[in-house]
Amino acid sequence: MWKRAKKDLGKYPEAVLNTKDAEGRGVSVRQTQLAFDEATGTLPVSIPSALGAVAGPATLLAHFHDEKVWNMHSMSIKGALEQRAGQWVFVASSYRPARIMDFLRGTRVSAAKYLERRGLPRPKPDYAVIERLFEEASKISDP
């Protein structure tokens, strides 16, 4: 059932488990061992006790960018954090592979809806400012 999630997760050396503590604060911990079981959709995770994580909704995010913050890609699995035999386990509940065309179409639609619901005309980005900032940025040697 979780074959595709397992395959996609296999492209990343690490992933970040995201959940919350008893007061609702966000808790994120990078996982360096990704022993995801494609039969059950489960992944044993390590969460230091100081963070006070509690069982409940969770996500697993894996993402990549290169040295120049480019060639970016990511994936996210929704699920829950559970205690099983004294160990934390992430239990997947849904996974939808990212598709670039869905992303491009979805962002255009979301932007149009955002403006429409507020009765706003489509604003025009100030590209002269953006070009100036890029020019200035190119002179920064160690950003």
Next chain:
Amino acid sequence: MTSIPADAEAILRRYRTCEFTTFGKDGAPSTWPLCARWLPDGRFLLTTSIGLPQKAFNIRRNPQVSLSFSEPTGSGVAKPGAVLVQGTAVCEDRIVTDMSSIPELETYFRETIFARQPSGKMWSSWLGRRWMDWYYMRLLIYVTPERMFYWPTRDFAAEPQKLEL
């Protein structure tokens, strides 16, 4: 608790992305990789496009957020550990299209985005302007940190240090 060590500061200032978490209507976390800038007043500035507004909607419903700085690629940080920042966020319903209109936003785009991501010029190319103009229709997210945890090494199973703010 300890004050913020220099190595943790380097992580907060130099890591290119963080894992930014907000919470949806059902209480489930939604996490995206995002660029964040640590401001001189101690807050963090992040932005999102109106083409990806879910973070903004979540923050307006529940201001609790977290930023996990755990991906060192490109940062040049000598001791790449991790820092988890827990705090509260505000995201006004104001769409910004002039990146020089707010001083810290101008610095954010110049130093945190453009200098580190030169290929981002694509977003203002002819194609970008024609099909992805939403990219530069930005909502600003300010996060006030309340707690921080620091892992000095990449042993994330180890107990982190709680930092004094």
